[in-house]
Structures are given as C-alpha cells and as structure tokens.
C-alpha cells in the first residue's frame with residue numbers, strides 16, 4: 001500500500017498535495033458518517049421551527065477503491081439494499097453537467113435540484129436494476145440518483161475509475177438519518193477525491209475545520225434532496241458535524257441557522273426500531289396535507305413543538321446546566337413526552353410506536369418519543385439515572401407518567417416481578433436487569449433494540465484504508481472490498497473498520513477508531 005497523505009488545502013485556497021511520492025492511483029480510503037436522532041422538533045423543523053438533533057454511534061462507511069485508468073467505469077456496491085451497478089464513465093452526461101450556467105463548483109451553495117440535470121441523468125438511472133420489483137427499484141433509483149447527481153456535479157470526465165463500496169450499521173428508513181449519513185459519505189469522498197478538502201489534519205484551525213464540514217454538508221444536502229425531495233437539512237448537518245445542534249431553516253434559499261450545542265450531554269440512549277418501514281417523504285407529505293385541511297390547528301401544534309425545542313435549548317444553554325441533576329434530566333424528559341404527544345396529534349405516530357412506548361413506560365426506565373419522520377421507524381428513550389425506585393418497582397408510584405392501566409397488565413406484572421427480584425442496592429444492576437428483560441419483551445413482539453449514546457463525532461476519514469491496530473511493523477491491515485463486504489453485521493463491520501462502539505451500559509469514553517481522523521471544531525480543530 002502506497003503511503004500517501006491527505007490533500008492539504010491551505011487557508012488561501014491554493015491547492016498543494018503533500019505526497020511522499022507520486023503514485024498513479026489514489027490509495028483506497030474510507031469515509032464514515034453517523035446517523036442522527038432528532039431529540040426535539042421533527043416535522044416542525046420543515047416549517048421553520050427550531051429542532052435539536054444529535055449524532056449517534058451507528059454509522060455508514062464508504063470505501064473508495066481506485067481502478068486503473070483502462071477500466072473506464074464507476075461502480076456502486078451498496079449491499080445493504082442489494083444494489084450493484086456500473087456506469088461507463090464515457091457514457092455519462094458530462095456535457096450537460098458542465099454546460100455554462102449549469103456547472104456547479106465544490107464551493108457553491110446548491111439549494112435546489114436542476115430539472116435539466118435530472119432529465120439528463122434519467123436514462124442512466126433507468127438502467128439501474130431494471131428487472132427488480134417496483135418497490136426495490138424505487139429505493140435503488142433514489143440511492144443511485146443521489147450518488148450520480150453528486151458524482152456528475154463534483155467529479156469530471158477525467159476522474160479516475162473507481163468502486164464505491166458502502167455499508168451501514170444504521171437501520172434504513174427508520175428515522176435515524178440513514179440517507180443523510182450515506183449522502184455525507186458520498187459528498188466527503190468525492191470532495192476528497194477532487195482535493196477540495198484539507199484534512200482533517202493537525203494544526204487545522206477551528207474556522208477551517210468548520211468550513212470543511214460545511215462544504216461536505218452542502219453537497220450532502222444535495223444528495224438528500226435526491227432521496228427525499230424536501231429535506232430541512234437537519235439530518236445532513238448533524239451527520240456532517242457530529243455532536244448536537246440547534247437547527248432552524250426559515251428561508252430555503254439561505255443556509256440554515258445551525259448552533260452547535262457543545263453543552264449537549266453524552267446521554268445514554270435506548271433506540272427501538274419498530275421494523276415498520278415508511279418513507280420520510282410520505283410522512284412529511286401527511287403533515288402538509290393536515291396543514292392544508294386544518295391550517296390553524298396544525299400551525300398551533302407546530303408552534304407548540306417549536307416551544308418544546310426552545311425550552312430544551314434554554315435549559316441546555318443555561319449557566320450551570322448540569323446534565324447529571326435529576327431535575328434537569330426530568331425537565332428534558334418531560335419535554336420528550338410532550339413532544340411525542342404533539343407528533344401523535346400530527347398523525348405521524350404508528351400503533352407499533354405506541355406499543356413500544358407503552359412497554360417502556362411500564363418499566364419506568366425513561367422518557368420515550370418517536371424520532372425522525374415517524375409512521376414507523378424508531379423510538380428513542382432517554383434513560384433515567386436511577387430508573388426505578390423501590391416505590392414504583394412495588395407498583396406504588398408512577399414517576400414516569402406511565403399509565404398503569406390494567407389492559408397492559410402483562411408488561412406491568414412482568415416488569416414488577418423482574419424488578420422486584422433485582423431490588424439490590426446497586427441501581428445500575430437494576431437498570432441492566434430492566435434493559436435485559438425489556439430486550440426480550442421487545443424482541444418477542446418483533447422490535448429491535450439498540451443501546452447507543454447521543455452526541456458523537458461527525459464525518460471521519462481513514463486515509464489510506466489501513467488499520468495499524470497498534471502494530472506499525474506489520475504494515476497494518478488493509479481494508480479491501482472483499483473483506484469489507486464479508487464483515488458480518490454491525491459487530492463485524494465495526495471490528496473491521498476499527499470502531500469500539502459504545503452502549504448505554506459501558507462507561508462513556510471516547511470511541512476508539514484507530515487511524516480515523518475527524519473534524520472536531522469544538523476541540524479546536526482536528527482529532
């Protein structure tokens with residue numbers, strides 16, 4: 001593996017490539033970007049209200065492998081959706097994308113898709129999975145459209161033939177920003193390939209770091225537009241920058257207001273996937289229909305959601321905010337409950353989301369809401385520091401607002417039995433026991449549970465795609481396409497790419513990603 005440094009673009013914008021030696025091909029490299037949860041404010045954010053969103057530790061990974069010039073192809077290998085397709089580089093509509101008035105540059109702000117460019121691209125999208133069933137073809141065409149629009153906008157006829165292999169640990173279409181995460185990966189990879197990004201590297205000033213993230217984010221937004229039409233941009237913003245943000249987009253012709261929330265606590269989070277698929281576009285359209293039919297009412301609900309977000313923001317940024325204080329956590333938790341109720345009123349919940357909330361409420365372990373577009377997808381639960389007191393384990397209290405109605409007796413009695421059995425002095429053990437019994441119960445009903453943490457890193461780069469695993473002498477482990485494709489499940493992918501994931505039961509420590517570099521403006525630049 002040729003050793004080659006990341007391209008360096010100095011502040012004055014003149015491109016310099018710092019290389020040990022010139023090599024005919026770029027080394028294989030990887031980029032990775034996180035999923036997100038919207039903690040407060042989904043749907044209302046589409047109508048100009050603020051939302052708070054945070055990165056999670058589930059991520060997408062894109063491996064970029066150059067081919068020799070004789071290949072003349074660009075290939076997507078996206079096994080998560082069983083998509084594999086190659087285009088001949090010379091057949092693509094470069095002329096249309098580079099025509100005067102059409103050509104966009106890496107530093108441009110693109111806020112809408114150009115119908116002429118979409119039309120020029122269409123025959124090449126139609127050629128993708130032509131025989132697949134309609135529902136699958138639709139998914140393939142969205143992803144391929146997003147990839148090709150970015151590729152044709154950022155690359156050029158002279159771009160080296162390449163294979164882009166993508167795998168993600170983020171459940172797709174579950175409200176966790178899987179599409180934004182892949183758009184961020186594609187945008188970052190292409191910008192790195194055309195050398196429009198510097199770093200992340202040592203001594204990178206925070207402003208430059210922010211500029212790089214913004215550049216990736218802008219193009220990721222274009223990718224998001226290809227996948228779901230009218231995105232607010234919140235998902236790609238969090239996926240690019242990581243941690244948590246207050247996000248507001250009042251004018252779609254201008255960049256959104258994004259305020260990083262450095263004080264956002266690294267909260268343990270329980271994520272439950274209904275496994276009920278839905279499309280963000282459909283859920284967003286539902287709210288739009290409701291808004292037309294019941295405009296004043298819907299406007300009030302959207303305003304109320306905006307107030308929920310503002311209240312959380314006020315608390316999170318108040319002097320002396322302490323995320324370990326039970327009062328502060330209860331405030332944030334109450335807002336989760338209220339926000340969920342308002343989303344129910346907008347009609348974007350689903351019986352399966354309600355069932356999950358009911359099961360979790362009965363354990364008293366935390367506060368639950370749907371996250372993202374709803375209509376299925378995932379719920380999030382912010383965990384209480386000490387989930388269940390002796391009092392409510394015994395059924396004498398209900399500190400969670402959970403309705404202990406006799407119709408859900410089964411979950412009640414189960415959790416009571418389980419909790420009673422584990423009334424031990426150590427609250428952590430109790431929490432683990434509740435989480436274990438919850439997992440079984442949720443799985444029995446066909447749901448999938450993830451334990452994760454809020455507020456991690458944004459986009460990262462592994463350049464070249466080699467992990468040293470503490471042993472420089474052996475030259476490291478190269479991540480090639482076949483290894484990457486063979487890695488089994490989330491654990492296999494994370495092991496291969498060098499990520500030690502975090503769960504709610506582990507101590508909150510910085511995740512270990514050997515060789516990976518991240519733009520971290522909140523730490524003064526690079527890390």
Ligand SMILES: Nc1ncnc2c1ncn2[C@@H]1O[C@H](COP(=O)(O)OP(=O)(O)OP(=O)(O)O)[C@@H](O)[C@H]1O
Nearest residue numbers: 080142143168173174175176177178179280372373
């Ligand atoms: N791992 C992946 N491989 C290929 N395409 C993907 C992958 N993950 C997401 N996509 C694309 O993104 C689409 C899902 O986007 P959608 O916006 O519906 O859901 P989401 O991004 O997971 O959730 P939300 O936007 O509500 O947070 C898929 O249909 C597919 O086109």
Ligand SMILES: C[C@@](O)(CCO)CC(=O)[O-]
Nearest residue numbers: 042043231232233372373
């Ligand atoms: C439903 C929505 O608010 C969040 C999707 O994760 C849509 C958007 O912001 O683009």
